[in-house]
Amino acid sequence: MKIGIIGTGYVGLVHGAVLSSYGFAVTCMDVDAEKIGRLSEGRSPLYEPGLDELLTGGIDAGTLSFTTSAEEAIQSSDVIFIAVGTPSREDGSADLSYVREATRQIGLYANGYKVVVCKSTMPVGTCRSIAGELNRSLEARHASFRIDVASNPEFLRQGKAVSDSLFPLRVVIGTESDEAKRMLQTIYEGHIRRKVPFLYTNPETAEMIKYASNAFLAVKISFVNELALLSEKVGANIEDIAFGMGLDDRISPHFLQAGPGYGGSCFPKDTQALVDVSRKHGEELYIVRAAIAANEKQKARMVAKISGALSPGGMLHGKTIAVWGLSFKPETDDIRNAPSYDIIDGLLAKGAAVNAYCPQGMKQAKRLWTDINGGINYCESEADSARNADAIVIVTEWEQFRACGWERIAASMRGGFLFDLRNMFAEQAGVRRLFDYYAVGSNEPAYTLEETL
Ligand SMILES: NC(=O)C1=CN([C@@H]2O[C@H](COP(=O)(O)OP(=O)(O)OC[C@H]3O[C@@H](n4cnc5c(N)ncnc54)[C@H](O)[C@@H]3O)[C@@H](O)[C@H]2O)C=CC1
Numbered sequence: 001m002k003i004g005i006i007g008t009g010y011v012g013l014v015h016g017a018v019l020s021s022y023g024f025a026v027t028c029m030d031v032d033a034e035k036i037g038r039l040s041e042g043r044s045p046l047y048e049p050g051l052d053e054l055l056t057g058g059i060d061a062g063t064l065s066f067t068t069s070a071e072e073a074i075q076s077s078d079v080i081f082i083a084v085g086t087p088s089r090e091d092g093s094a095d096l097s098y099v100r101e102a103t104r105q106i107g108l109y110a111n112g113y114k115v116v117v118c119k120s121t122m123p124v125g126t127c128r129s130i131a132g133e134l135n136r137s138l139e140a141r142h143a144s145f146r147i148d149v150a151s152n153p154e155f156l157r158q159g160k161a162v163s164d165s166l167f168p169l170r171v172v173i174g175t176e177s178d179e180a181k182r183m184l185q186t187i188y189e190g191h192i193r194r195k196v197p198f199l200y201t202n203p204e205t206a207e208m209i210k211y212a213s214n215a216f217l218a219v220k221i222s223f224v225n226e227l228a229l230l231s232e233k234v235g236a237n238i239e240d241i242a243f244g245m246g247l248d249d250r251i252s253p254h255f256l257q258a259g260p261g262y263g264g265s266c267f268p269k270d271t272q273a274l275v276d277v278s279r280k281h282g283e284e285l286y287i288v289r290a291a292i293a294a295n296e297k298q299k300a301r302m303v304a305k306i307s308g309a310l311s312p313g314g315m316l317h318g319k320t321i322a323v324w325g326l327s328f329k330p331e332t333d334d335i336r337n338a339p340s341y342d343i344i345d346g347l348l349a350k351g352a353a354v355n356a357y358c359p360q361g362m363k364q365a366k367r368l369w370t371d372i373n374g375g376i377n378y379c380e381s382e383a384d385s386a387r388n389a390d391a392i393v394i395v396t397e398w399e400q401f402r403a404c405g406w407e408r409i410a411a412s413m414r415g416g417f418l419f420d421l422r423n424m425f426a427e428q429a430g431v432r433r434l435f436d437y438y439a440v441g442s443n444e445p446a447y448t449l450e451e452t453l
């Protein structure tokens, strides 16, 4: 069975590389010629642990190829995954123009029976509308074959995309076509053998499972973040609260990590798109709406927390702040909707100078944050950014921050503040004692500079 992937971003590229490692012949197609050029040389355009090895393996084995030609990818494949972006429009609805274009090209170039699989996250009803559009195209061409469509949402996390693809927690297949179901079962045979739960539904249910899962996780994070703000006021500790809640397996300990607010290319856009769908159907999702609002509040509160501690009036003229971690989470170079953007923007608006450092996110930040880049001084390392700074703000919990030479860094600073927005060092007296230390969701007596001097 030959497989085509339309859209070689985080999802399409990882999915294609993983399927090629199973031995399928995979053709990955993208409209971005620069991306395809790099990939053809075996160089990944994005950072994802384990991906480089899979790419080289697939290219060397001859099972993975890349093209900018939709015609070639579509005509050479039996199963075509649509994995293009579905970003937010201004009004929060999902922009389906890339999906529509991919669909148009399949309708135009298909040269025999195909299964089209909707891998992108698409609002409920999209999969069925794609089927309708394809049928109309085939009718107009008087084609003698049909195309079946299935929804097969993706649940991988960035930073763990390869392992999540190899070892998913579940596979959801939403289709009314037995042939499409059978072909997807063949593709995912390894998961079936490993007894990964498979869920067969109609396309609408599959689409909703994806949005419901992301929205639920976003709600969980916003819930714990609001409790973190309250905890600071009432003298409680959010880390202990989350641990105490998580011991109940009906709640589970996962996704209860308080922080600066969720970010990324999916939670912000998918929660908004779900709210948009709910409004269009007259069934407003108040809880999801509240999670979105709480997330915005959380990012603003982080700026207020930093500025309030550094200056009684809240303005930051003359202060230099080192911001560590620009990517929306560790182990990715993706800065889409990263809380770091809002926090830096807020600090700059208050007059601060910002020294930024991120292990992987700086290249994209330099390219994409054109509106705030004038105010950011990008640095080579943690130490470089902290030299002569008044404060360090950890926005993303990169593991390498744990052992970055804290004594030396603290000694090189002008001020002594550490705002640990991920509570990385909440339990580590060795680092806390070097700073006026601020965590999220707790005001427990920190090891302040006065105490240690
Ligand atoms: N990033 C993630 O962790 C996850 C993303 N998803 C969903 O998967 C979809 C893709 O997301 P990402 O991979 O992050 O997006 P991305 O932005 O990294 O990649 C999308 C790719 O599609 C290409 N493209 C656009 N129109 C095209 C066309 N007509 N033909 C061929 N290529 C085209 C773009 O050039 C780009 O390379 C989205 O719907 C997203 O919500 C789902 C689960 C996880």
Ligand SMILES: O=C(O)[C@H]1O[C@H](OP(=O)(O)OP(=O)(O)OC[C@H]2O[C@@H](n3ccc(=O)[nH]c3=O)[C@H](O)[C@@H]2O)[C@H](O)[C@@H](O)[C@@H]1O
Pocket (backbone or CB within 6 Å): 121, 154, 155, 156, 157, 158, 159, 214, 217, 221, 254, 255, 256, 257, 258, 259, 260, 261, 262, 263, 264, 265, 266, 267, 328, 329
């Ligand atoms: O649809 C998607 O794109 C994907 O979205 C998320 O994956 P991802 O965005 O890669 O990353 P997460 O690990 O879920 O983190 C998202 C954001 O929430 C934040 N977060 C996460 C967990 C937590 O306890 N607290 C918290 O603040 C992270 O820092 C990050 O900013 C989901 O976890 C995936 O299952 C889904 O496939």
